[in-house]
Every structure is written in C-alpha cells, then in structure tokens.
Amino acid sequence: xxxxxxxxxxxxxxxxxxxxxxxxxxxxxxxxxxxxxxxxxxxxxxxxxxxxxxxxxxxxxxxxxxxxxxxxxxxxxxxxxxxxxxxxxxxxxxxxxxxxxxxxxxxxxxxxxxxxxxxxxxxxxxxxxxxxxxxxxxxxxxxxxxxxxxxxxxxxxxxxxxxxxxxxxxxxxxxxxxxxxxxxxxxxxxxxxxxxxxxxxxxxxxxxxxxxxxxxxxxxxxxxxxxxxxxxxxxxxxxxxxxxxxxxxxxxxxxxxxxxxxxxxxxxxxxxxxxxxxxxxxxxxxxxxxxxxxxxxxxxxxxxxxxxxxxxxxxxxxxxxxxxxxxxxxxxxxxxxxxxxxxxxxxxxxxxxxxxxxxxxxxxxxxxxxxxxxxxxxxxxxxxxxxxxxxxxxxxxxxxxxxxxxxxxxxxxxxxxxxxxxxxxxxxxxxxxxxxxx
Amino acid sequence: xxxxxxxxxxxxxxxxxxxxxxxxxxxxxxxxxxxxxxxxxxxxxxxxxxxxxxxxxxxxxxxxxxxxxxxxxxxxxxxxxxxxxxxxxxxxxxxxxxxxxxxxxxxxxxxxxxxxxxxxxxxxxxxxxxxxxxxxxxxxxxxxxxxxxxxxxxxxxxxxxxxxxxxx
Numbered sequence: 350x351x352x353x354x355x356x357x358x359x360x361x362x363x364x365x366x367x368x369x370x371x372x373x374x375x376x377x378x379x380x381x382x383x384x385x386x387x388x389x390x391x392x393x394x395x396x397x398x399x400x401x402x403x404x405x406x407x408x409x410x411x412x413x414x415x416x417x418x419x420x421x422x423x424x425x426x427x428x429x430x431x432x433x434x435x436x437x438x439x440x441x442x443x444x445x446x447x448x449x450x451x452x453x454x455x456x457x458x459x460x461x462x463x464x465x466x467x468x469x470x471x472x473x474x475x476x477x478x479x480x481x482x483x484x485x486x487x488x489x490x491x492x493x494x495x496x497x498x499x500x501x502x503x504x505x506x507x508x509x510x511x512x513x514x515x516x517x518x519x520x521x522x523x524x525x526x527x528x529x530x531x532x533x534x535x536x537x538x539x540x541x542x543x544x545x546x547x548x549x550x551x552x553x554x555x556x557x558x559x560x561x562x563x564x565x566x567x568x569x570x571x572x573x574x575x576x577x578x579x580x581x582x583x584x585x586x587x588x589x590x591x592x593x594x595x596x597x598x599x600x601x602x603x604x605x606x607x608x609x610x611x612x613x614x615x616x617x618x619x620x621x622x623x624x625x626x627x628x629x630x631x632x633x634x635x636x637x638x639x640x641x642x643x644x645x646x647x648x649x650x651x652x653x654x655x656x657x658x659x660x661x662x663x664x665x666x667x668x669x670x671x672x673x674x675x676x677x678x679x680x681x682x683x684x685x686x687x688x689x690x691x692x693x694x695x696x697x698x699x700x701x702x703x704x705x706x707x708x709x710x711x712x713x714x715x716x717x718x719x720x721x722x723x724x725x726x727x728x729x730x731x732x733x734x735x736x737x738x739x740x741x742x743x744x745x746x747x748x749x750x751x752x753x754x755x756x757x758x759x760x761x762x763x764x765x766x767x768x769x770x771x772x773x774x775x776x777x778x779x780x781x782x783x784x785x786x787x
Numbered sequence: 788x789x790x791x792x793x794x795x796x797x798x799x800x801x802x803x804x805x806x807x808x809x810x811x812x813x814x815x816x817x818x819x820x821x822x823x824x825x826x827x828x829x830x831x832x833x834x835x836x837x838x839x840x841x842x843x844x845x846x847x848x849x850x851x852x853x854x855x856x857x858x859x860x861x862x863x864x865x866x867x868x869x870x871x872x873x874x875x876x877x878x879x880x881x882x883x884x885x886x887x888x889x890x891x892x893x894x895x896x897x898x899x900x901x902x903x904x905x906x907x908x909x910x911x912x913x914x915x916x917x918x919x920x921x922x923x924x925x926x927x928x929x930x931x932x933x934x935x936x937x938x939x940x941x942x943x944x945x946x947x948x949x950x951x952x953x954x955x
Contacts, residue, residue: 490864491864494860500881510889510892518899526822546905562895
C-alpha cells in the first residue's frame with residue numbers, strides 16, 4: 350500500500366509534484382491540439398450565429414431557452430466543485446483535502462469562465478453585452494436592477510473574482526519556489542506572479558488568514574450563485590418553475606455534479622501524471638461517499654419537487670409533468686433517474702464495488718444525468734406553456750451542438766494548459782499538521 | 788546588521804525566539820523563513836492581524852455603496868413598475884448581497900497583500916536567506932554591539948549554523 354504523502358520527505362514531494370511541469374510529451378501536444386481544434390470549431394459555430402442571427406439555432410417561440418441556458422446552468426453547477434469541496438474541507442481542516450483542493454479550485458475557475466460565456470452567446474447580439482453594465486451614458490439609461498439577469502451578472506462577477514483569488518493565493522508560495530531553477534521565461538512568469546514572496550512568517554500568517562477568510566466568503570458566494578441561477582426560473586410564473594425549493598434543489602444538483610466532475614478530473618490527472626502516491630484510494634473513497642450522499646439528497650429533492658406537482662394536479666403543471674414522465678421527454682427523464690440515482694447507488698453504495706474505476710463510471714453517469722436534468726427543467730416547461738395553443742417542440746441545430754461540445758473541449762484544453770504551468774497539487778500544503786505533530 | 792540562524796527543530800527555534808525576546812528583541816526584529824508555514828503556540832511570536840475587521844469593513848462599504856447606487860439609478864430613470872415601489876430592498880437585495888461579498892473578497896485580498904508585506908515597501912537591505920526544504924531560518928535585526936549575544940543565544944538554543952550579514 351502506498352504511504353501517506355505527508356510521510357514522504359518534503360524534497361521528494363516537491364520533486365514528484367513539480368516534475369509534470371517540465372517538458373511536454375507528444376501525447377500531451379496531440380491531446381491539447383485536438384481539444385483546441387474542437388474549441389475553435391465552437392468559436393466558428395458561434396461566429397456563424399453572430400453573422401446570421403439566432404435563426405440558425407433551434408430556438409423559437411415559445412422555447413426561447415434551449416441548449417445555451419441548459420449549458421449555462423450545467424457549467425455553473427460544475428463550478429461548485431472547487432469552492433464547496435475546497436472551502437468546506439479547508440474550514441473543517443480535513444487533512445485529506447491537501448491533494449484535492451487545487452484541482453477542484455481550478456475546475457471552478459474554468460467552469461465559471463465557460464458558464465459565464467453562455468448568457469452572452471444566448472444574447473444573440475453579443476456585442477451589446479456592455480449594455481448590462483451600469484455606465485453613465487448620454488441617454489441617461491440604467492440597467493433594470495430588478496431583473497434576475499442583473500442578479501446573474503453581479504453573482505457571476507463576484508464568484509469569478511473570488512474564485513480566481515481563491516485559486517491564486519495558495520499558488521503564490523509554489524510559484525516562488527518554481528521561479529528558482531527554471532527556464533528563463535518560466536522563471537520570469539513565476540517571479541512576476543509570486544509578487545516577491547520570500548517565505549517569511551509574516552507572509553505565511555497573512556496567507557493562512559486570508560485563505561481561511563476567503564474559504565468562508567466563497568462558500569457563501571457559491572451557495573448564493575446557484576440559488577440566483579435557480580431564481581432565473583423560479584421568479585417566472587411558469588409551470589413547475591415557480592417553486593420555493595428551486596434554490597436548494599439547484600444547489601444540491603450543483604454540488605452533486607461538481608463532485609462528479611472533480612472525481613473524473615482527479616482520476617485523469619492521477620493516471621496521466623503518475624500521482625498515485627498522492628491521490629490515493631482513500632481520497633476516491635471519501636469523494637465517492639460524498640457523491641453517494643449527494644445522489645441521495647438529489648433523489649430526495651427530485652421526489653419532493655415532482656410529488657408536490659403530481660399531488661397538486663394543476664392542469665398546467667400536469668402538462669409539464671406528463672411530458673416529462675410519460676410524454677416526449679420520458680426517455681430523458683428515466684435515463685436521468687438511472688444515471689443520477691441507480692448507478693451511483695449500486696456502484697458507490699456497495700463497499701466492494703466502490704473502486705476508483707467504478708467511481709469514475711458513476712461520475713460520468715452523474716455528469717450526463719445532471720446535464721439531462723438541466724435540459725428537463727428548461728425545455729419541457731417552455732414547450733408546455735399555460736396557454737395550450739402555445740405547445741411546441743424544440744430540437745437543437747448543429748450550431749448549438751457544436752458550441753456545447755466545444756465547451757467540454759475548452760475545459761479540457763484549459764486544464765491541460767494549467768496543469769503544465771502550475772503544480773496541480775499544492776506542494777507547501779504538505780506541511781505536518783500541528784495536531785498531528787503534537 | 789542582521790544575524791541568520793538555521794534550525795532543524797521547531798522546539799530549538801522556539802527556544803531561540805524566547806531567549807531573544809527575553810533579551811529585549813521584539814517581533815519586529817525577528818523574522819522566520821521557511822518553505823512551509825511554521826505554526827507556534829500563542830505568545831511565542833504573535834503577528835496580530837486586522838484582516839477580519841478589514842474584510843467586514845470592505846463588505847459593508849461595498850454593499851452600502853452598491854445599494855446607494857442602485858437607489859440613485861432607479862430614481863434617476865424611473866421604470867414603469869405597475870404600482871410597485873421604484874426601489875425595493877426585496878428586488879435589489881441580491882445585488883446588495885453579492886456586492887457585499889465582493890467587497891469582502893477584494894478587501895481580504897488587498898489586505899493580504901499589505902499585511903504580508905508583498906506590496907509594502909520593505910527594508911530592501913535586509914538579507915533574505917536561502918532556506919533548505921527541511922529547515923527554518925531565523926533572521927534577527929540587531930545593533931553591531933548586540934551581535935555576539937544574539938549569536939550565542941541562537942547557538943545555545945540549537946541552531947545548526949549562525950551567520951552574520953551586513954546590510955545586503
């Protein structure tokens with residue numbers, strides 16, 4: 350059995366974790382190139398949409414929200430991996446968090462960057478995005494601050510700012526170490542980003558205090574952000590959207606999908622970077638148990654949400670409920686239930702089956718299931734409005750599909766670049782814990 | 788001038804700090820350098836911080852400023868609200884909350900930069916020791932006539948080596 354990383358000599362830890370930064374293999378280049386090409390294809394598809402207008406998408410009255418809003422909600426959900434996992438574990442001083450936190454924090458930043466793009470893509474005339482910003486103008490107009498769209502803007506700006514700082518702060522000591530003995534351009538980059546860090550106790554104290562405070566703040570922001578995303582829906586008097594539990598329901602779903610994304614990323618970097626000694630079965634076991642817990646919570650919320658609709662038997666809500674469970678969306682609905690509940694329950698609930706590979710299988714299922722859940726929240730309600738004459742269907746065009754696929758590629762691309770520039774595990778955090786020392 | 792001593796054991800470092808403090812040196816004269824954080828019991832080498840208060844102040848300031856701005860903007864160009872109030876805390880509470888949090892984030896970050904000394908003008912002449920991964924270095928600022936006493940205190944406490952450095 351591999352020894353706990355804390356027991357390894359510090360020099361060994363440093364060497365193991367800094368090694369993946371040096372040089373790039375042919376496989377790394379090819380993978381980065383491939384995902385970059387897919388990401389560029391997404392930009393081209395968006396360019397076509399900008400050139401010819403929103404008519405090239407499958408969006409039409411009354412279904413004005415389709416893949417783009419589904420992706421927006423999905424990616425904002427994924428972004429909860431970093432903040433919640435990292436902040437909760439940091440605040441509770443859980444020692445096993447050490448190899449996990451940075452990977453999680455990086456997911457948050459990249460997922461937010463991608464998720465934050467979707468409202469702009471969805472705007473159609475993206476070049477008018479700046480109208481959302483409250484700047485003095487000659488028409489004396491201000492944005493409508495009562496609009497949930499403005500809430501999204503403020504929430505995402507706060508979350509991105511906080512998450513970038515939360516990722517950056519613990520990177521500073523590692524970058525100061527990387528600035529020594531490196532290639533000239535890398536040394537310059539790390540030195541600039543390390544801000545002249547010397548490793549004095551004054552700096553360490555300030556860093557630890559700032560990280561504790563930031564963990565608390567970012568936790569409050571993360572919960573609020575996905576609640577606000579849910580209010581984009583819940584503030585509309587649309588069937589099945591106008592629900593008081595939408596906030597917690599979305600937050601639970603976000604944490605659920607965030608943990609799944611984190612498990613997939615951790616398993617990938619463990620395999621490709623040879624970090625088996627640092628990302629042990631113990632970490633996957635703990636995260637798997639968290640995923641299982643979130644699966645049960647998700648099942649509870651989904652049942653509560655649907656049962657109240659069914660029991661209420663309001664015609665407009667039953668139209669949506671019927672479309673989801675028996676009608677054209679039933680196949681997606683039951684697939685979602687299997688992927689989000691049955692698969693994790695079997696693979697992670699039975700201890701014998703709770704292996705690293707099964708955790709990854711369950712996580713991939715959860716990611717697909719949670720994307721379907723977002724789709725089932727957005728589309729069936731719009732396809733079945735209160736006026737039966739407005740019933741409609743939605744089918745995405747290739748533009749929307751390419752943009753969607755490109756965002757996944759973009760996340761992989763950003764992660765590959767990040768993992769080549771910065772240590773994916775915080776080296777300095779492998780200090781002996783004070784209590785353990787005593 | 789400065790003296791730098793290297794320590795392998797935390798207890799030895801604590802003993803050196805206590806001896807130096809007993810000899811009249813304050814926390815301002817002492818600095819520890821290490822590749823990982825070194826934590827002490829309260830009272831050994833405290834570094835008081837105002838970061839929490841600054842974070843709360845930043846949060847209050849930004850939240851209040853954002854709310855005042857929204858109030859001004861909504862009264863400056865009144866939108867039709869269908870009989871509802873032009874400005875309502877219910878409708879703008881989310882913006883107040885998020886801007887309050889943004890204020891806390893920015894204040895914490897800025898104060899971290901200040902308190903850690905990363906952006907503050909430091910004593911550029913003070914030497915910065917190269918630290919071995921498993922060691923901790925104690926830097927003491929003293930007068931030339933105190934150097935022998937500091938040297939002796941660090942050795943006596945268990946320093947592996949002590950080096951005298953003039954201004955860098």
